[in-house]
Amino acid sequence: xxxxxxxxxxxxxxxxxxxxxxxxxxxxxxxxxxxxxxxxxxxxxxxxxxxxxxxxxxxxxxxxxxxxxxxxxxxxxxxxxxxxxxxxxxxxxxxxxxxxxxxxxxxxxxxxxxxxxxxxxxxxxxxxxxxxxxxxxxxxxxxxxxxxxxxxxxxxxxxxxxxxxxxxxxxxxxxxxxxxxxxxxxxxxxxxxxxxxxxxxxxxxxxxxxxxxxxxxxxxxxxxxxxxxxxxxxxxxxxxxxxxxxxxxxxxxxxxxxxxxxxxxxxxxxxxxxxxxxxxxxxxxxxxxxxxxxxxxxxxxxxxxxxxxxxxxxxxxxxxxxxxxxxxxxxxxxxxxxxxxxxxxxxxxxxxxxx
Numbered sequence: 233x234x235x236x237x238x239x240x241x242x243x244x245x246x247x248x249x250x251x252x253x254x255x256x257x258x259x260x261x262x263x264x265x266x267x268x269x270x271x272x273x274x275x276x277x278x279x280x281x282x283x284x285x286x287x288x289x290x291x292x293x294x295x296x297x298x299x300x301x302x303x304x305x306x307x308x309x310x311x312x313x314x315x316x317x318x319x320x321x322x323x324x325x326x327x328x329x330x331x332x333x334x335x336x337x338x339x340x341x342x343x344x345x346x347x348x349x350x351x352x353x354x355x356x357x358x359x360x361x362x363x364x365x366x367x368x369x370x371x372x373x374x375x376x377x378x379x380x381x382x383x384x385x386x387x388x389x390x391x392x393x394x395x396x397x398x399x400x401x402x403x404x405x406x407x408x409x410x411x412x413x414x415x416x417x418x419x420x421x422x423x424x425x426x427x428x429x430x431x432x433x434x435x436x437x438x439x440x441x442x443x444x445x446x447x448x449x450x451x452x453x454x455x456x457x458x459x460x461x462x463x464x465x466x467x468x469x470x471x472x473x474x475x476x477x478x479x480x481x482x483x484x485x486x487x488x489x490x491x492x493x494x495x496x497x498x499x500x501x502x503x504x505x506x507x508x509x510x511x512x513x514x515x516x517x518x519x520x521x522x523x524x525x526x527x528x529x530x531x532x533x534x535x536x537x538x539x540x541x542x543x544x545x546x547x548x549x550x551x552x553x554x555x556x557x558x559x560x561x562x563x564x565x566x567x568x569x570x571x572x573x574x575x576x577x578x579x580x581x582x583x584x585x586x587x
Contacts, residue, residue, distance in 0.1 A: 235311050239271075240264040241318045248324075248358060249365060249375040252316040259310050263288040268322045270361040273298055274315035277371075279362045317365055323437055325355035327377050332385070334447060335393045341406040344452050348407055350392055350444045352418070355437035356380070356429070363433030380434075387428055395421045396444070408456070410444050417441050 235258045243250030264287050265271045271283040273295060280297040292299045304310050334347030356377075358364045368383065369375045399420050400407065410417070422439035429436045446453050537546045542559030553560055563572045567584040578585055 236261060238262045238264065239316050241266055241269060243318065243374060244376070247374050247376050248320050248380065249369045249372075250318045250320075251373045252318070253373075255313050255315050257290055257312055257314050257316075259289075259291045259304060259312075261290045263290055263316065265318070268320065270319045270321055272317045272319065272361055272365060274317060274365075275301055275313075279317075279366055280314075282362060317369075319358055319361040319364060321358055321361070323355060323357040324377055325353070325437065327354050327356060327381060328352075329354055329381065329385075329388055331389055331392065335389070335396075337393065337397050337400075337407070339407050339456075340401050340404055341409075342456060344456060346407050346446055346452055346456070347450055348396065348444060348446055350396065350441060352440045352442040354388075354422075354425075354439040357435050357437055358433060359430075359435040360433030365433075368432045368434075384429070388425060391425045391428070392421060395424045407444070407446060408460070414441050414444070417444075 235256045236254045237260070239252050239254075239257070239261060241250065241264075242252075263271060263283060265283050265285050267285045269285060272279050273281045273283075275298055280301070281295045283294075288294050292304050295304075298304075298312070298314060302312055304312060328351070330351035331349050334349050336345055336347055338345050368380075372379075396410075396417070399413075399417055400410065403413070405413070418439055418441045421441065422436060425439060426436040448454075537548055539545070540547055540554040540556060540559060542554055543557040545554065545556040547554055547556065552562055563586075564570065565572055565579040565582060565584055565586070568579060568582040570579060570581040572579060572586065576586060
């Protein structure tokens, strides 16, 4: 093959690294390196001399490392074999990344496992051309950013998963709330991925998380959203889950057709629950009990006394008014509506049995 006179970049503008196809050079070959590029001479698989932007004649003074290996004659015109690699030093800021499948992680706030997807962009620049070629490109004829993404996919998926889990645990926030922390999370992930890329001569300029999402049809997500909606409803109304269950129990007892004392059972449950719910709820159920007693008249005991339906004082059964609060004590027959004084067992007008 003929010796080339001029070596210049002829690859695609989007490539990160490109190998010149001819390796037959000489000490009179012209090497042209564009701005934002570096050229590296390879010999026997080793990266040797590095050239920045400009025009060079590959004479012995410009290739000292190569000259020491093959002992080119000083000042002479001599052919030699070497490979020329071009490395793009431009910043690439629109490299897309994303998790190929949902990543299972535990929500630190609600203690359930949820599938999480994440995607975004990152920006890179080749900082050390020699290290980049030796550790990453190897013997491939070219290297583009799609290959870079494929190469680092396992790295960033693992790092994103670990960083996201650590961040959620540190902040004690739910996956459902994470989108409010996107900017801070982006910087947090960049700090953890940057050292790994630096090992390959790549500088991670930025790392952006654009979106973190969960599948809407996932059973655990549906269950969590239903629970959050229920909690929001309770917060608006002003009571919690235990209180709602108390109301359910009260309603069930009060509407039970098989219980003769359903109303009393409901009031009893309500009064007992009321102590656990606070004074306001207890007072409310206390009023229910008072109304029940009032509807059925004064309750009499074995000692000849009754309980006043107004103030609750124990007073003599005989009398038309409570001596403590003045409330009338007269009952009425549930059948004939006759006024009843004292505590007889039967109505003196119609004979109806009185409770």
